[in-house]
Amino acid sequence: QKEVEQNSGPLSVPEGAIASLNCTYSDRGSQSFFWYRQYSGKSPELIMFIYSNGDKEDGRFTAQLNKASQYVSLLIRDSQPSDSATYLCAVNYLDNYGQNFVFGPGTRLSVLP
């Protein structure tokens, strides 16, 4: 059973602060890790992906991966109220049919003005 875990939140941060979202996964063979943002009633939107250990930065977003600890995180700097959404961590796994995703339960982020 492939598992991806996240704190469900809500995680509340003040505007301008750093929001830190965490995700752990069970399959040591996973190679690709994705962060999706989902606004209420909308579909998931890809924010970041990361394949290698270390940090990957894109604007205000930084993804961090530690494969030894089976841990991936998303940092959002200078958080804005528009960042308020549910953040889904997705991890790939390989089965007999190919590479597929398993999603974590999501963390609800609330950025307070």
Added chain:
Amino acid sequence: DTEVTQTPKHLVMGMTNKKSLKCEQHMGHRAMYWYKQKAKKPPELMFVYSYEKLSINESVPSRFSPECPNSSLLNLHLHALQPEDSALYLCASSQTSGLAKNIQYFGAGTRLSVL
């Protein structure tokens, strides 16, 4: 362009109706997916098509019937649904289903209500 188009955006149907959800992408992707998402839950994988062949069926009831007429189109035929099938149905596509670096792009979804 990373657009996946789903129609209709909203659908209300009775338990005896037959309806279809449609999904289209023009990114040349060869893998397409159907997900079901209930409120405050993550998307749950239903079906995967790879090169127009059904490769994964996650034990979905037979009242849901997928169809992939060509590499750009994916349909989900609905028949005799139950009220608990009310959910957001998401279509996604990716380059293939065989790569580790396999980004899935989602459509806007169809909000389905079964009365």
